[in-house]
Amino acid sequence: MILVIKNDSQKRQLDNLVSWIKSLGLNVYMSRGENSTILGIIGDTSLVDVDLIRSLDIVETVKRISEPYKKANRKFHPDDTIIESSSARFGGKNFAVIAGPCSVESEEQIVSIARDVKKAGATALRGGAFKPRTSPYAFQGLRADGLKLLLVAKEVTGLPIVTEIMSVTHLDLFRDVDIIQVGARNMQNFELLKELGKLDVPILLKRGLANTIEEWIMSAEYIMSEGNARVILCERGIRTFEHYTRNTLDLSAIPLIKELTHLPVIVDPSHASGLARLVAPLSLASTGVGADGLIIEVHNNPEKALCDGPQCIRPQQFSDIMDRIRVILPLVNKEMCF
Ligand code: PEP
Ligand code: MN
Numbered sequence: 001m002i003l004v005i006k007n008d009s010q011k012r013q014l015d016n017l018v019s020w021i022k023s024l025g026l027n028v029y030m031s032r033g034e035n036s037t038i039l040g041i042i043g044d045t046s047l048v049d050v051d052l053i054r055s056l057d058i059v060e061t062v063k064r065i066s067e068p069y070k071k072a073n074r075k076f077h078p079d080d081t082i083i084e085s086s087s088a089r090f091g092g093k094n095f096a097v098i099a100g101p102c103s104v105e106s107e108e109q110i111v112s113i114a115r116d117v118k119k120a121g122a123t124a125l126r127g128g129a130f131k132p133r134t135s136p137y138a139f140q141g142l143r144a145d146g147l148k149l150l151l152v153a154k155e156v157t158g159l160p161i162v163t164e165i166m167s168v169t170h171l172d173l174f175r176d177v178d179i180i181q182v183g184a185r186n187m188q189n190f191e192l193l194k195e196l197g198k199l200d201v202p203i204l205l206k207r208g209l210a211n212t213i214e215e216w217i218m219s220a221e222y223i224m225s226e227g228n229a230r231v232i233l234c235e236r237g238i239r240t241f242e243h244y245t246r247n248t249l250d251l252s253a254i255p256l257i258k259e260l261t262h263l264p265v266i267v268d269p270s271h272a273s274g275l276a277r278l279v280a281p282l283s284l285a286s287t288g289v290g291a292d293g294l295i296i297e298v299h300n301n302p303e304k305a306l307c308d309g310p311q312c313i314r315p316q317q318f319s320d321i322m323d324r325i326r327v328i329l330p331l332v333n334k335e336m337c338f
Contacts, residue, residue, distance in 0.1 A: 001064050010058075081263055083202050095337060102128055103146070165180050184207060187205065190222055193223050233264065235266075252289075280321050283325065294325075
């Protein structure tokens, strides 16, 4: 980290700053020029609060040289991390597709969709049991009963299940869940992330509605710093000024994440656009930019869906998308995993 010190600063202020930085266990190298003084800070600067330093009277500018995340950083782990859950594999050459309804509505619904998506080549089944809804009057999910129905669908099809946790108080109920999803709204629920970090279960960490890539990776770091290295990132669109789509899919995040971290990253084209007709083109584009997989909302009766019907595609449309993805995969050096 490099600090440029203001010209008019007092020696006493500078000495205080240097001894404070050293008290954090870091080394300081000082270069005094005619017009400015520069401090180079060496060591684990992830401990340093950049905003605090920037706010000091004597500091002109601060620049981080190394990223504030260590465990997720590709610099310290050059190989891709591959995360396995039953037959599903995320990362490396694998391309894994998670599919299913926004929310679990009944046994008939979830089992029927699970069978259909499995037939089309899905790797895992999604389905919300606890739903984060904007309105408290909207369908909140079948909650614990929904988790039981997901396990029935898993029993019938053998597909591992992916479902969202919203509260640490529900952890016990998620014992048999194969991949625990942290939704966009909870990406910075740090207490939840820390508890998930103590488990040995893959965590699907969605990007927050308005979070930067660095904030998102720092949330992965929260989970990893507690010991759970099995984090799968999921780009699901961010809030912009655009209203024709529900969110704006940040496709550039995919190759960037691959440079910055060794973690797998998948794309959710359903929440990114909010429109069923955009799911196919966004799925193909995501595959083309090197995503490690997709999570797609599929419903057997989208008009009657209790949640997110307008963005749910039908099983036949899902099957068509899978066929088209298989054509692209060799171009990006990946193989469909099922
Ligand atoms: C979901 O996957 O159904 C969901 C609520 O997603 P997000 O957290 O990305 O909005
Ligand atoms: Mn949804």
